[in-house]
Amino acid sequence: MTTRRRYAVAGTGTRSTMYLSSLTDAYAHVGELVAVCEPNPARAAYHGADLSFDVPRYEAADLERMIAEQRIDRVVVTSPDHSHADLVARSMRAGADVVVEKPLTTTAEGVRVITETMRETGRDLVMTFNYRYSPRNSELRRVIAGGEIGRVLSVHFEWALDTVHGADYFRRWHRQKDNSGGLLVHKSSHHFDLVNWWIGASPARVYATGGLKFYGPDGAGAAGAGERPAKGRDAVAGDPWAINMAADPKLKALYLDAEEHDGYVRDQDVFTPGITIEDNLGLTVDYANGAFLTYSLNAHAPWEGYRVTVNGTEGRAELDVVERGWVDNPNVVDPSATPDGAAGDQVRPTGERLVVQRHWEPAREVVIPMGAGSHGGGDAILLRDIFEPGTQDDPLGRASGVLDGVRAVSVGIAGNISLAEGRPVAVEELALGVDLAEQDLT
Numbered sequence: 001m002t003t004r005r006r007y008a009v010a011g012t013g014t015r016s017t018m019y020l021s022s023l024t025d026a027y028a029h030v031g032e033l034v035a036v037c038e039p040n041p042a043r044a045a046y047h048g049a050d051l052s053f054d055v056p057r058y059e060a061a062d063l064e065r066m067i068a069e070q071r072i073d074r075v076v077v078t079s080p081d082h083s084h085a086d087l088v089a090r091s092m093r094a095g096a097d098v099v100v101e102k103p104l105t106t107t108a109e110g111v112r113v114i115t116e117t118m119r120e121t122g123r124d125l126v127m128t129f130n131y132r133y134s135p136r137n138s139e140l141r142r143v144i145a146g147g148e149i150g151r152v153l154s155v156h157f158e159w160a161l162d163t164v165h166g167a168d169y170f171r172r173w174h175r176q177k178d179n180s181g182g183l184l185v186h187k188s189s190h191h192f193d194l195v196n197w198w199i200g201a202s203p204a205r206v207y208a209t210g211g212l213k214f215y216g217p218d219g220a221g222a223a224g225a226g227e228r229p230a231k232g233r234d235a236v237a238g239d240p241w242a243i244n245m246a247a248d249p250k251l252k253a254l255y256l257d258a259e260e261h262d263g264y265v266r267d268q269d270v271f272t273p274g275i276t277i278e279d280n281l282g283l284t285v286d287y288a289n290g291a292f293l294t295y296s297l298n299a300h301a302p303w304e305g306y307r308v309t310v311n312g313t314e315g316r317a318e319l320d321v322v323e324r325g326w327v328d329n330p331n332v333v334d335p336s337a338t339p340d341g342a343a344g345d346q347v348r349p350t351g352e353r354l355v356v357q358r359h360w361e362p363a364r365e366v367v368i369p370m371g372a373g374s375h376g377g378g379d380a381i382l383l384r385d386i387f388e389p390g391t392q393d394d395p396l397g398r399a400s401g402v403l404d405g406v407r408a409v410s411v412g413i414a415g416n417i418s419l420a421e422g423r424p425v426a427v428e429e430l431a432l433g434v435d436l437a438e439q440d441l442t
Contacts, residue, residue: 004029004030004031004032005030005031005032005073005074006031006032006034006070006071006072006073006074007023007031007032007033007034007072007073007074007075007076008033008034008035008036008037008058008066008067008070008072008074008075008076008096009023009033009036009037009075009076009078010036010037010038010060010063010075010076010077010078010079010087010091011037011038011077011078011079011080011083011087012036012038012040012043012044012046012047012078013043013078013079013080013254014250014254014334014336015078015101016047016076016078017047018379018383019076019078019099020033020036020047020051020053021051022383022387023387024051024052024053025051026383027383027387027388030387030388031074031387033053033055034055034056034070034071034072035055035056035057035058035066035070035072036055036056036057036058037057037058037059037060037062037063037066037075037087038057038058039059039060039261039262040258040261040262040264041057041261042253042254042257042258042260042261043253043254043255043258043261044057046250046253046254046258050250056070060079060083060087063075063087063090063091063094064090064093064094067091067094067095067096068094068095072091072094072095072096073096073097074096074097074098074099075087075091075096075097075098075099076098076099076100077091077098077099077100077101078101080173080179080180081103081105081106081179081180081181081185081186082106082178082179082180082181084100084101084103084104084105084106084110084114085105085106085107085109085110085111085113085114086113088100088105088113088114088117088125089113089114089117091123092117092118092121092123092125093117093120093121095123096123097123097124097125097126098123098124098125098126099125099126099128099386100125100126100127100128100405101128102127102128102129102189102190102193102405102408103181103185103186103189103405103408103409103412104127104189104402104405104406104408104409105405105409106179106180106181106185106186106409106413107181107413108413108430108431108432111406111409111410111413111430111432111433111434112431112432112433114402115402115406115432115433115434115441116433118402118441119441124401125401125402125405126385126386126389126399126400126401127400127401127402127404127405128382128386128400129190129193129194129197129382129398129400129404129405129408130378130379130382131190131191131193131194131378132193132194132197132378132382132396132398132400133378133379133380133381133382133385133398134378135368135369135370136319136321136352136354136368137194137198137319137378138396138398139354139366139368139369140198140308140310140317140319140354141197141198141396142396143317143354143356143366144198144199144310144312144317145200145396147314148314148315148317148356148358149310149311149312149313149314149315149316149317149356149358150312150313150314150315151312151313151314152198152199152201152291152310152311152312153290153291153292153311153312153313154291154292154293154294154310154311155195155198155199155291155292155293155294155308155309155310155311156293156294156295156307156308156309156311157191157194157195157293157294157295157296157306157307157308157309158295158296158306158307158308159187159188159191159295159296159297159298159306160298160301160303160304160305160306161187161297161298161299161300161301161304162300162301162302162303162304162324162327163240163241163300163301163302163327163330164304164324164327164330164332164335165304165324165335165336166279166298166299166300166301166304167215167241167270167299167300167335168243168335168336169183169186169187169277169299170215170216170268170270170275170277170279170299171232171243171266171267171268171269171270172266172268172336173264174186174277175268175274175275175276175277176274176275176276176277177276177277177416178276180277181409181412181413181416182276182277182278182412182416183277183278183279183281183297183299184208184278184281184283184297184411184412184415184416184419185409185412185413185416187297188281188295188297188411188412188415189405189408189409189411189412190408191295191297191306192285192295192407192408192409192411192412193400193404193405193407193408195285195293195295196404196407196408197397197398197400197404198310199287199289199291199310200289201287201288201289201291202287202288202407202427202436202437203285203286203287203288203407203410203411203414203427203436204286204287204288204426204427204428205285205286205414205424205425205426205427206283206284206285206286206411206414206415206418206424206425206427207283207284207418207423207424207425208281208282208283208414208415208416208418208419209281209282209283209418209419210278210280210281210282210297210419211278211279211280211419212275212276212277212278212279213278213279213280214279214280214299214300215270215271215275215279215299215300216270216271216272216273216275217271217272217273219271219279221241221270221271221300222271225241225271226239228241228269228271228272229242229269230268230269230272231265231267231268231269232244232245232267232268232269233245233246233256233267235269238331239331240327240330240331241269241270241271241330242267242269242331243267243331243332243333243334243335244267244331244333245266245267245333247333248333248334250334251266251333251334254266255267278419279298279299279300280297280298280299281295281296281297281415282294282295282296282297283295283296283411283415285411288436288437302326302327303322303324303325303326303327303348304322304323304324305320305321305322305323305324306319306321307319307320307321314358314359315356315357315358315359315361316356316357317354317355317356317357318353318354318355318356318357319352319353319354320352320353321351321352322348322349322350322351322352323350324350325345325347325348325349325350326345326348352368353365353368354366354368381398382398385398385399401441402441403434403436403438403439403440403441406432406434406436407436410427410430410432410436411427413430414426414427414429414430417429
């Protein structure tokens with residue numbers, strides 16, 4: 001008989017829904033939700049009513065008491081990025097293992113706090129890199145690991161965030177780098193993890209360039225956006241840069257109605273002052289095995305998706321993904337939702353294509369298995385690895401832990417230093433306290 005683990009979820013914003021619903025439905029046979037750690041009572045109450053659970057709510061200051069009183073085995077951390085290191089370390093010292101949403105943390109100090117605590121306590125940490133589980137990304141890993149293009153020499157990776165999804169980072173807490181580490185950490189850690197995993201290598205040196213070019217009061221987009229309100233709720237009807245949270249019951253309950261308790265404004269305008277993150281970014285990353293990555297991120301594109309080119313000693317692999325071909329409705333109520341399955345058009349249809357071509361051979365298309373659900377079908381497979389580890393084959397090594405999290409954020413953390421100082425930054429300068437080539441944290 002399987003022993004049910006006792007779970008708490010720390011942070012009950014939008015992203016927590018996946019874990020809360022899993023623990024009260026599909027994985028209730030292996031995990032029991034017994035508490036939430038959430039400072040906002042309205043936010044916690046919404047999930048309780050929506051998912052039909054009634055568990056005690058604790059403040060962040062009472063995390064240790066929660067773990068002791070409720071005999072917590074595992075804490076799922078889905079709080080804002082800057083709080084991860086503190087919540088992870090405190091949970092482990094109080095006797096619980098941890099599942100943490102990406103990114104692992106936002107600073108080198110945060111990395112050291114987590115890894116030192118793991119060594120001291122012997123507790124376990126699972127990273128939730130769901131993009132590894134997306135069938136299209138798994139197939140590219142399979143092609144590379146199978147040697148079809150030989151040894152990898154270079155990777156080019158371009159990610160386009162559209163004016164629905166990309167703009168939303170400039171409304172929320174993410175817009176301040178102290179909270180999120182900027183898009184190089186919050187968003188791009190997904191992408192850097194994919195490259196690290198695809199090529200089986202650790203990043204060694206990073207050079208970054210970019211800035212806040214489009215959003216903000218002085219950005220290129222502000223001039224044509226008209227007079228701006230401080231909050232989206234005060235925008236004129238049809239404003240393509242604003243969201244109306246009152247029109248969506250979930251956003252209204254989680255944020256608009258919860259505002260009175262903590263003052264958090266979810267619908268700040270994307271052209272107002274106070275933004276300290278970048279919207280256009282480019283990086284070059286050197287890897288310990290001699291390969292290198294060129295990477296770009298744009299947060300105001302007219303379509304959403306990504307392109308990856310992997311050059312090897314025996315050929316080349318190309319992955320093209322269109323998640324949303326164009327923004328046909330700029331007033332999407334929840335722009336933070338992953339845009340899988342959104343409308344495309346004849347020129348840029350929604351879809352994905354993986355092409356492999358060896359030297360002196362015609363190109364061939366690799367069939368990508370059908371994925372269902374969010375993040376290209378990745379979330380559903382990830383959840384089984386989280387709640388029922390070891391029950392499904394993992395020949396591609398998709399399950400990830402603390403060192404994968406460190407490797408991913410090390411690129412963004414070094415990139416932020418590079419942006420500030422205008423120079424290449426060696427990852428070893430970060431003094432993370434771990435060898436990125438290690439297989440286990442000991």
